[in-house]
Amino acid sequence: xxxxxxxxxxxxxxxxxxxLQYRVANYFYMIGMITEPIIYLVVWSTIANQQGGMAGGYTxxxxxxxxxxxxxxxxxxxxxxxxxxxxxxREGTLSMDLMRPIHPIxxxxxxxxxxxxxxxxxxxPIAAVLSWIxxxxxxINLQEAIVFFIAIWGAYLIxxxxxxxxxxxxxxxxxxxxxxxxxxxxxxxxxxRLVPMTLMPQWVQTASNYLPFKWTFFFPIEALVxxxxxxxxxxxxxxxxxxxxxxxxxxxxxxxxxxxxxxxVGG
Amino acid sequence: MNPLKLAWxxxxxxxxxxxxxxxxxxxxxxxxxxxxSTGLIGLSLVFNQxxxxxxxxxxxxxxxMGVHLLMGGIVRSAIQPNMERLMNxxxxxxxxxxxxxxxDAQALVSxxxxxxxxxxxxxxxxxxxxxxxxxxxxxxxxLQTISFILALIMGAIMLYCTWLMVTTIAFWVIxxxxxxxxxxxxxxxxxxxxxxxxxxxxxxxxxxVPVAFAVTIPAEAMTNxxxxxxxxxxxxxxxxxxxxxxxxxxxxxxxYSGASA
Numbered sequence: 096x097x098x099x100x101x102x103x104x105x106x107x108x109x110x111x112x113x114x115l116q117y118r119v120a121n122y123f124y125m126i127g128m129i130t131e132p133i134i135y136l137v138v139w140s141t142i143a144n145q146q147g148g149m150a151g152g153y154t155x156x157x158x159x160x161x162x163x164x165x166x167x168x169x170x171x172x173x174x175x176x177x178x179x180x181x182x183x184x185r186e187g188t189l190s191m192d193l194m195r196p197i198h199p200i201x202x203x204x205x206x207x208x209x210x211x212x213x214x215x216x217x218x219x220p221i222a223a224v225l226s227w228i229x230x231x232x233x234x235i236n237l238q239e240a241i242v243f244f245i246a247i248w249g250a251y252l253i254x255x256x257x258x259x260x261x262x263x264x265x266x267x268x269x270x271x272x273x274x275x276x277x278x279x280x281x282x283x284x285x286x287x288r289l290v291p292m293t294l295m296p297q298w299v300q301t302a303s304n305y306l307p308f309k310w311t312f313f314f315p316i317e318a319l320v321x322x323x324x325x326x327x328x329x330x331x332x333x334x335x336x337x338x339x340x341x342x343x344x345x346x347x348x349x350x351x352x353x354x355x356x357x358x359x360v361g362g
Numbered sequence: 363m364n365p366l367k368l369a370w371x372x373x374x375x376x377x378x379x380x381x382x383x384x385x386x387x388x389x390x391x392x393x394x395x396x397x398x399s400t401g402l403i404g405l406s407l408v409f410n411q412x413x414x415x416x417x418x419x420x421x422x423x424x425x426x427m428g429v430h431l432l433m434g435g436i437v438r439s440a441i442q443p444n445m446e447r448l449m450n451x452x453x454x455x456x457x458x459x460x461x462x463x464x465x466d467a468q469a470l471v472s473x474x475x476x477x478x479x480x481x482x483x484x485x486x487x488x489x490x491x492x493x494x495x496x497x498x499x500x501x502x503x504x505l506q507t508i509s510f511i512l513a514l515i516m517g518a519i520m521l522y523c524t525w526l527m528v529t530t531i532a533f534w535v536i537x538x539x540x541x542x543x544x545x546x547x548x549x550x551x552x553x554x555x556x557x558x559x560x561x562x563x564x565x566x567x568x569x570x571v572p573v574a575f576a577v578t579i580p581a582e583a584m585t586n587x588x589x590x591x592x593x594x595x596x597x598x599x600x601x602x603x604x605x606x607x608x609x610x611x612x613x614x615x616x617x618y619s620g621a622s623a
Contacts, residue, residue, distance in 0.1 A: 123543065123544055124543060126544060126547075127543040127544040127546070127547040128547060129547075130544075130547035130548050130550060130551060131547060131550060133551075134550060134551050134553070134554065137554075137558060137560065137563070138408065138415065138554055138558060141415060141416055141558055142408060142411050142412050142415065145412050145415075145416075146411060146412060150411050151411070270385070270389070272389060272393075273388075273389045273392045273393060276392070276393045276396050277392070277396055280396040280397075280399065280400050283400055284400060284403055289400070289403070289404060289407070290404075290407055294407055294410075294411075295407070296410075
């Protein structure tokens with residue numbers, strides 16, 4: 096156990112230091128990303144105003160809060176992509192990772208987690224500017240803040256599991272971009288990234304309860320911005336743990352089959 | 363050498379090259395369909411709540427979405443690949459090979475690449491526009507069609523100029539990949555008519571990234587909103603962008619010192 100903790104701490108620290116060197120690049124990336132929620136925010140505030148101040152139970156101020164927190168959650172959702180797995184396998188760099196006495200996924204989790212620390216710090220000024228422009232209404236209590244803080248890391252782990260599983264497909268075939276796009280399309284609609292889930296038809300909302308997407312996006316945001324009961328908050332964290340464990344188990348199973356497919360070319 | 367002839371030759375080579383990979387057509391088609399579906403879902407969510415968005419009805423917004431897809435397809439097939447190659451050439455010093463050719467360098471770097479299959483997006487966009495216009499129940503006049511096409515051409519030119527100006531920054535600053543990413547993010551704003559946005563954002567979208575002129579104005583032409591003034595305005599701005607892009611290109615080229623190719 097100790098060697099894992101050491102490994103995570105060391106790699107996390109390396110990641111923080113190396114990403115701090117690319118502050119400007121990181122900022123451009125994050126600013127490129129905020130246009131998406133601003134578009135949603137503007138459209139939905141317009142609709143809320145047109146309807147006399149509310150749409151789907153959200154006021155313009157609450158939409159602003161939702162989409163500002165959205166920007167942090169979106170950043171927390173960035174993990175090693177399936178496209179990355181494709182190039183790892185195609186170019187054979189995976190061989191080197193396999194030589195290490197530790198499963199390669201630990202390196203991905205640790206590195207991206209360290210990066211998140213930098214991203215959170217860089218995000219704070221962006222959130223301040225967005226709050227100044229869009230005037231969000233926040234009503235946060237301590238419990239919500241704690242659950243939110245845990246939930247963004249839960250979201251990070253769920254998405255790591257799911258996207259790594261998708262990446263595993265590239266052990267068998269490299270023509271996968273269409274599958275990935277399909278996944279990202281589903282995720283956009285079912286996670287709460289496009290709109291808060293409460294704006295979706297009832298059957299979509301019900302379906303999303305049984306899928307992993309919502310627990311990586313809508314749940315963390317809503318934990319902070321919405322008014323969930325204590326039970327709902329902790330049940331949500333429970334669902335996150337469920338998906339992390341399920342994902343990790345599947346990954347473990349598939350990894351064993353996948354790695355037998357791997358024959359390094361170069362590397 | 364005649365720039366048009368140059369463009370035509372490169373276009374032919376690009377198409378022939380891409381025709382070797384036919385499966386990519388189906389992959390591209392699937393991706394276009396996914397993009398279209400998420401767009402349609404977004405629209406239907408909006409119209410679950412209201413019957414117009416800032417004065418635009420459902421079929422009218424469908425026209426905007428169609429133009430956005432169409433223009434996006436044009437950018438990704440003809441403009442973006444060239445600019446990405448230019449960026450790599452500046453960074454790697456291989457721009458020498460383009461500069462030493464006996465043709466206008468700006469013309470040459472703008473036509474070297476063509477991603478044929480990306481045009482699937484453009485065709486899907488045209489189909490969406492056609493469908494939306496047919497549900498509008500209004501007669502489309504010849505004048506409307508002509509101004510639509512003119513607005514599209516001017517929009518494409520302005521987007522090209524913006525891309526060129528942004529890419530030219532690579533002569534001074536080497537890492538500009540993120541700027542391309544920023545452009546894509548801003549272009550996504552064109553899915554809705556720019557009149558929806560607050561003033562400061564609309565100004566940015568109009569002058570920094572002329573999304574307004576590339577998407578909203580052609581859509582206005584098709585939905586009977588276009589005024590002669592905005593058409594003239596677009597024309598003037600197109601000329602301004604072309605001059606600016608040329609100027610920045612010429613200045614940028616002076617600070618290029620390949621030497622490593």
